Amino acid sequence: MRVMGVDPSTVATGWGVVEGDFPRPKLVATGVIRCRGSMSTRLATLHQRLMWLLEEYGPDCVSLEQGFASNNMQAALRLGEARGVVLAAAGSLGIRVAEYAPATIKLAVTGDGRASKQQMQTMVCRLLRISGPLFEDAADALGTALCHMQASGFARAVDRQPRR
Numbered sequence: 001m002r003v004m005g006v007d008p009s010t011v012a013t014g015w016g017v018v019e020g021d022f023p024r025p026k027l028v029a030t031g032v033i034r035c036r037g038s039m040s041t042r043l044a045t046l047h048q049r050l051m052w053l054l055e056e057y058g059p060d061c062v063s064l065e066q067g068f069a070s071n072n073m074q075a076a077l078r079l080g081e082a083r084g085v086v087l088a089a090a091g092s093l094g095i096r097v098a099e100y101a102p103a104t105i106k107l108a109v110t111g112d113g114r115a116s117k118q119q120m121q122t123m124v125c126r127l128l129r130i131s132g133p134l135f136e137d138a139a140d141a142l143g144t145a146l147c148h149m150q151a152s153g154f155a156r157a158v159d160r161q162p163r164r
Contacts, residue, residue: 001019001020001021001060001061001149001152002017002018002019002028002057002058002059002060002061003017003018003019003059003060003061003062003063003145003148003149003152004016004017004053004054004057004059004061004062004063004145005017005018005062005063005064005140005141005142005143005144005145005146005147005148006050006062006063006064006086006141006144007064007065007137007138007140007141007144008046008064008079008082008083008085008086009078009079009082009137010035010039010042010043010046010078010079010081010082011034011035011042012032012033012034012035012135012137013032013033013035013046013050013082013086013137013141014030014031014032014135014136014137014138014139014140014141014142015030015031015032015033015050015053015138015141016029016030016031016138016141016142016145017029017030017053017057017059017145018128018142018145018146018149020149021149021153022146022149022150022152022153023127023150025127025128025145025146025149026128027128027129027130027142028057029057030134030138030141030142031135031138032135032137032138033045033046033049033050039078039081043081043082043085046082046085046086047085047088047089050085050086050089051089051092051093054089054090054093054095055093059095060095060096061095061096061097061098061148061152062086062090062095062096062097062098063097063098063099063100063144063145063147063148064083064086064097064098064099064100064144065099065100065101065102065105065140065144066099066100066101066102067079067080067083068102098148098151100144100147100148100151104147105143105144105147106119106120106143108143108146108147108150108151109123109124109127109143109146109147110123117136117139117140120139120140120143121134121136121139123143124139124142124143124146125139127146128142128146
């Protein structure tokens with residue numbers, strides 16, 4: 001299985017591609033898409049680069065964090081716009097999308113649904129055997145991909161159990 005995790009933003013969108021099965025996933029590639037200019041230019045840049053990445057790496061699924069309520073309506077709106085670009089890019093190529101709550105992602109990666117950003121980054125590096133530093137946005141994206149791999153592995157194991 002190959003999964004692309006995405007941490008959407010209109011400024012710095014983290015992405016990461018992993019393959020294999022949990023608990024032995026393999027890092028394929030990771031990075032951050034930086035966008036500048038007007039909002040329409042940023043969203044167009046994000047779409048263009050995501051389309052290239054999706055075509056280049058051919059994931060079976062795109063995984064991202066579910067939207068969440070925020071006291072800052074402007075920030076929530078911008079996040080929603082970036083999420084919409086991710087959903088549209090994956091949908092236009094017929095790639096499945098899986099969305100997970102932030103606590104579910106943290107629990108899958110660290111064992112603690114309230115883990116800090118630093119704990120997430122440490123565990124992502126450990127699970128993927130990454131020795132160097134990792135951008136926070138990329139670590140978050142890889143965390144969503146790892147969460148999906150774990151959830152999919154569990155679902156496959158349950159499906160293989162004999163029915164009574």
